[in-house]
Amino acid sequence: MDNFISGIHNYCDRWCERCVYADRCRVFAMEKEDRQVAANDPKWETSLEPITKTLEEAIKLLDKMAREKGIDLTRTDPEFEKERAEQKTAVEKHPLTQKSMAYLELSRQWLEQGLVKICMDKIFEEVELGIRTMQEGEREILLLRESLEVIRWYHHFIVAKSHRALMGKEGGYEKVLPEKDRDYNGTAKITRIAIERSLRAWATLLGFFEEEESALFRIMAALQQVQAELEQTFPDMDLFVRPGFDK
Ligand code: SF4
Incomplete structure (x- = not known):
């Protein structure tokens, strides 16, 4: 038996x-x-050949079994298809999708200005000039770098997981399953964790960019709206126990 955690x-x-x-x-x-x-x-690339062959054989076998049962796999x-299209439209129009996209856009626009890099360069310069100690400089650079990484890691993730x-x-x-076993609750839960971590990262940046205060507050407000919408849409997400992470 292996030591892997199933579904983690x-x-x-x-x-x-x-x-x-x-x-x-x-x-x-x-x-x-x-x-x-x-x-x-x-x-x-060529070492993938055996996998491709195995897949092709599996598809042929599936096709044969379907034909034997009178099922035409090429027919939709x-x-x-109609249900699937309606489902997609409903998801695209859902306020959670709209709000997570709005957050992504605001976040992306702010990051594209490169202000964090400028701020880090300024800190390096101040250390060189003796305006800050090396320890102070390192601590601030680490905080900035960590916040930036967290925001970047999660801003697309929040959109994808909400979707x-x-x-x-x-x-x-999943209606046949109890709430605690519904996959979408587990997905909503990791989305909320990503939002909380991102909010903490933006709050850290606030301490470095006084002149950007209103822009940063706007971004955080947008993210809080995503959080509120997520909690309203998935009120039972906490019933789901994520394998490994939630004990
Ligand atoms: S983050 Fe952890 S659980 Fe998720 S895929 Fe990577 S190693 Fe696996």
Whole structure:
């Protein structure tokens, strides 16, 4: 028996280099193996051949089984397609999607100005000029770098995970399960964690950019709106226990 935690990768933030459960995650192990193969084999592309062949054989077998049962896999089910299209439209129009996109846009615009880099350069300069001590400089650079990394890591993640949670809820396929077992609640929960970490990171930046105060408050307000909408849409998310992370 292996030591992997089943399903842990479904409700994490995919920040593997910071993950305390990396050695218990099957996805991490597989990706590590792939990286090693790619590093050691210059013809890695050709080493994928066996997988491609296996997939092709699996598809042929599936096709054969379907034909035997009189099912045509090439035919689409119009009812299913219609439902799927309605589900997508509902998710796109949902306030959670709109708000998470609005946050992403505000965040992206602010980051694109490169103000954090300018601020870090200024700190380096002040250390060189003796206006700040080395320790002060290092501490501030670390805070800035960490905040920037957190914001960058999560701003797309919040949009993607909100979308996934909404698709799950709108699909209605999980209605037969109790709330505590519904995948969309686990997804909503990691989304809220990402929001909370991002809010702390923006709050840290506030301490460095007095002149940007109103822009930063606007971004944080947008993110708080995403949080409120998420909590309203998924009121039972805390019932879900994420494998490994929630004990
Ligand atoms: S559980 Fe950890 S190691 Fe596995 S995919 Fe998620 S972040 Fe990466």
